[in-house]
Amino acid sequence: MMEHLVRKTAIKLADGRDLFYFDDSEPYVSGRATRRCDDPRPLPPRFESGDARGTSGPIMRRDPLTGDWIPMAAHRMNRTFLPPADANPLGPARPGATYQDGEIPDTDYDVVVFENRFPSLLEVPGVSNAETHPDGQDLFCERPANGRCEVVCFGPDLHTNLVSMGPQRMQTVIAAWADRTAALSALPQIKQVFVFENHGEDIGVTLSHPHGQIYAYPYLTPKTAAMLRQARALGQKTGDPEVNLIASVRDAELQAGTRVVAENAHWVLYVPVAARWPIEFHLVPRRIVPDFAALDAAQREALADIYLKMMIVANHFHREPARGEDAQPGAYLPVNYISAWHQAPLSPADGRAQLGLHCEFFSFLRAPGKLKYLAGSESGMGAWISDTTPEKIATRARQAARECVELDAFAGLDYPTTFR
Amino acid sequence: MMEHLVRKTAIKLADGRDLFYFDDSEPYVSGRATRRCDDPRPLPPRFESGDARGTSGPIMRRDPLTGDWIPMAAHRMNRTFLPPADANPLGPARPGATYQDGEIPDTDYDVVVFENRFPSLLEVPGVSNAETHPDGQDLFCERPANGRCEVVCFGPDLHTNLVSMGPQRMQTVIAAWADRTAALSALPQIKQVFVFENHGEDIGVTLSHPHGQIYAYPYLTPKTAAMLRQARALGQKTGDPEVNLIASVRDAELQAGTRVVAENAHWVLYVPVAARWPIEFHLVPRRIVPDFAALDAAQREALADIYLKMMIVANHFHREPARGEDAQPGAYLPVNYISAWHQAPLSPADGRAQLGLHCEFFSFLRAPGKLKYLAGSESGMGAWISDTTPEKIATRARQAARECVELDAFAGLDYPTTFR
8 A cells, every 4th residue: 555645735815714735746836836825815804794793604593493503694695706707716826817716826736625715604703602592582593603614626627527537636635535624623613524525517516626515514414413313222222322323334234235336445335225316325434433534544545446436337327428529429427416425423422433434425317317306305394205226226336337347437446446 | 254165076096096176166077077987097007016015016214324214116217107298197188088198087177186196105905014124134124105195286277376276276275185184194004294386397397287296104204303303392491291383483483573474364474583495484374283174264265365475475586587478578487486384293192282284385596597406515414504594585575575566466365464
């Protein structure tokens, strides 16, 4: 195993936001161009006077019917940042570009992470985080949405993606995820850190530059709360209050075997027994860890391989022919997807030992050009209905993996990962 | 108050499914044409031999990570019912039409309800409802998805909607919802009955004929389970274990007053304190009832008025100009929406006394042509982020209501409902 070296450089953007370069290749650009951050930006101050709290920071309210916290990002509607139509605001700065042209001050980068300019979650200095009761009603609760939203750019080139960038860059992205998870986990108000990627115009992604996001929530999300309830129930059933739910489900899937798609020395990939999406994979480590920061080097190297292979298989799942002038014969349209990296909640009291890092990767695409829509049952009741079965998804995924081998679609991914 | 008369006629379709006519106008068609149901349909048998249970009925599995039941409607993918492209399968039968042309055997109807031909939830006769463990794993649970899915056609004409049909037809629809709720609630395995409507092509509705659906779930949905947890917490806080959550939240909204949009003698319409959608209204009765069946005549009459006015206001919310050849100057495009009618769970042990009938009406439309997409936070974590605030929604709704008065958009709706 080669050690994967990454150089991190932290800078402050002109409006005070953090930006971090994660460089994996010479020349390391990030140390040279930070001078540009001494320039003042023609940007409004970050913390405007606005609502009753004297800030424009986002607030969140507790839904009295469900108990869910709902951040309200109304301030995001007044976005003052409108880059030119031909600009790529997530790309490296072009020579001579101003800060209005994009977010990244330097003219090259490998991987970069920065605070979202219009975040749904934001800690505003000096603001009390005490709960208040809107309209003086005991049933209503409001607090600052004092989390943090960061953007992760996976590489400098617009017309690339994680797959085309390859396993070395993937390891740099993993290193960035781990670094930011550790840093965000250290903020006192944060309850959990969520790493995710939305990919595809047809699910509302407006920026095609390869990027993901990190949300550090100041509350437990409904999905994590549900997993913790299941973990506690399993603890009661087994008599082991520290039982790990993720490991238990992974072991059951391995014993069943019927939906396992791929394995390597450190990771297992399967379609979960109760998959709810047209394509859904869960990627779980053999050695359970709470979060990215706790992955060792061997796990990270193995993850880079199986994660990219999973995405290649997903892109071959429906074999939707690529369109447009540049489309090669036999090339497929990349599938839209959401890649959701669950990490354990931060507080031991919340159940940190019982959950752990795993990826839930899913696509809305039922068939070429056909999206699964979230209708009344899903949107109104939170009650998902699957249009397929997990076994059908697994069968097609295994077949797609064999097709990928024949097409040499895994070229450059040399780590030994076995498909069923 | 006029008594609203509806004649119900139950028939069996040729493949054994129930169909119910709810007629509110002479000539009552439904008594005459049932002869056509003596004809055998060229349809496959409803309960095919297929999976391990010896049936093709849908199954459901419990997600071991969240505890959610996920019905798997894979058999729906093999739909054998492909009506001609120019047919409207929810319209009345044209003279001489065969059963392949549509679902309704008669050549006219007012309101009709029938069992979905390709349901996600279906009770299959003779099938054991016992839980099994897929792959022999204790952590995995599977059962027949033995609920019921019904389709409600609001009227015979394709190019109409509830608003254009008016308050008398709306009362017939309410009568049909009440009748079907009572009948489905009497099925022994059903835990809750959900009445809903998905409206709008851009949220995946494939049939433009005005219709809604009813799902009778054999489990408690995640949203209802969340409301029951909140109700129990409120019971503990107040010392009254029978406290009704819906009434408590409604009273807090009325006392606050800041988000109330409309009221009449029997109903209150407000934007909830923690609204999560770009447009969201909750419609709650003054006298809490568990379900539609328990509404009295005065509540139904008042509901028909305020429900239609709510939809008219929603259609004026964004003032998106209508498109197409038939568009009148000054006409607006109807908004896409999901109208979710929550009813109390059926078992007293589940907390029937603590919840009640109310409508959660919401739209994905942020602005003309702009949908809110459910990205990583919503789809992956169940953590909604609002792009606006409830107060902004309420302010715009009140303004839109005033515009509706000026435009005489409430014409024909004469029940005294007051807008703030």
